[in-house]
Amino acid sequence: MAVVNRCSRAATAATTANATTAPTFAYLIRSLSPFSSSSSTFDPQNDLNNRNKPAVLGTLKRESKGRNVQWVFLGCPGVGKGTYASRLSNLLGVPHISTGDLVRDELASSGPLSSQLKEIVTQGKLVSDEIIIDLLSKRLEAGEAKGESGFILDGFPRTVRQAEILEGVTDIDLVINLKLREEALLAKCLGRRICSECGGNYNVACIDIKAENGRPGMYMAPLPPPPQCASKLITRPDDTEEVVKQRLRIYQAMTRPVEDFYRSRGKLLEFDLPGGIPESWPKLLCALNLEDREDKQSAAA
Numbered sequence: 001m002a003v004v005n006r007c008s009r010a011a012t013a014a015t016t017a018n019a020t021t022a023p024t025f026a027y028l029i030r031s032l033s034p035f036s037s038s039s040s041t042f043d044p045q046n047d048l049n050n051r052n053k054p055a056v057l058g059t060l061k062r063e064s065k066g067r068n069v070q071w072v073f074l075g076c077p078g079v080g081k082g083t084y085a086s087r088l089s090n091l092l093g094v095p096h097i098s099t100g101d102l103v104r105d106e107l108a109s110s111g112p113l114s115s116q117l118k119e120i121v122t123q124g125k126l127v128s129d130e131i132i133i134d135l136l137s138k139r140l141e142a143g144e145a146k147g148e149s150g151f152i153l154d155g156f157p158r159t160v161r162q163a164e165i166l167e168g169v170t171d172i173d174l175v176i177n178l179k180l181r182e183e184a185l186l187a188k189c190l191g192r193r194i195c196s197e198c199g200g201n202y203n204v205a206c207i208d209i210k211a212e213n214g215r216p217g218m219y220m221a222p223l224p225p226p227p228q229c230a231s232k233l234i235t236r237p238d239d240t241e242e243v244v245k246q247r248l249r250i251y252q253a254m255t256r257p258v259e260d261f262y263r264s265r266g267k268l269l270e271f272d273l274p275g276g277i278p279e280s281w282p283k284l285l286c287a288l289n290l291e292d293r294e295d296k297q298s299a300a301a
């Protein structure tokens with residue numbers, strides 16, 4: 001995918017050379033104990049003037065200090081964090097790091113943590129901050145060794161403590177808070193399918209919410225697998241109705257406060273998904289002042 005910087009704001013960080021390194025394992029672990037307080041970049045005047053707009057979109061150049069973007073995706077289970085984080089990662093050339101994927105990789109590896117994690121994940125609970133930071137640190141460290149810089153985090157931070165630890169070790173430029181109507185979230189989770197062979201993500205749910213009481217309708221087409229994956233689809237064990245409802249409750253209790261954490265620092269970009277990918281992707285790019293030339297060309301073809 002080709003990226004064009006339309007207004008020189010969000011994309012600036014993506015196109016400049018690497019100047020700082022990703023947080024390292026040692027940094028993150030050191031910050032765990034004793035518990036470190038956050039290094040706030042809160043600017044009350046800026047925040048007051050930009051109630052609905054993250055200050056960071058206007059000041060990204062200064063905050064990014066010439067390195068690749070360090071963005072975070074927030075949002076309820078099923079909202080589509082993985083889909084949009086992965087698209088942006090391709091567009092901006094930075095790694096998409098999903099802590100959910102790290103947990104699932106660890107589960108699949110049958111390592112020492114595996115059985116402990118299985119119990120937690122299948123109950124829809126959160127893994128401890130210590131374990132998740134350990135997994136994330138190892139992933140960042142491996143990426144650093146390969147020359148990666150910047151990241152789009154998906155699924156981290158999920159608690160205020162995780163956000164504070166992250167804040168203590170590196171600057172997050174922007175936090176994209178994806179939002180979707182509640183009635184669509186459960187259906188989207190239950191419709192998720194993964195190809196057991198290639199790892200591709202699909203969704204068999206067709207969301208068709210009718211307009212009602214002045215509220216507009218919403219349509220999200222399924223994302224069907226290609227024929228070669230159709231017979232190899234699996235469902236995540238934590239995508240059952242009972243577990244998804246539990247994950248949604250935990251999101252409200254543990255992760256909702258993370259939105260306030262970043263809102264108060266002027267870093268939160270609220271994005272209401274208007275529908276499926278064809279509608280939402282161009283609007284998200286527009287909100288980020290980015291343009292996907294290849295996407296436009298293929299749409300025009």
Ligand SMILES: Nc1ncnc2c1ncn2[C@@H]1O[C@H](COP(=O)(O)OP(=O)(O)O)[C@@H](O)[C@H]1O
Binds near residue numbers: 077100124
């Ligand atoms: N930052 C985190 N902190 C604690 N647990 C996590 C974190 N990220 C992932 N997990 C664990 O992995 C599971 C799957 O995460 P993820 O794929 O991000 O799911 P979701 O679809 O709920 O966003 C979570 O329910 C939780 O058990």
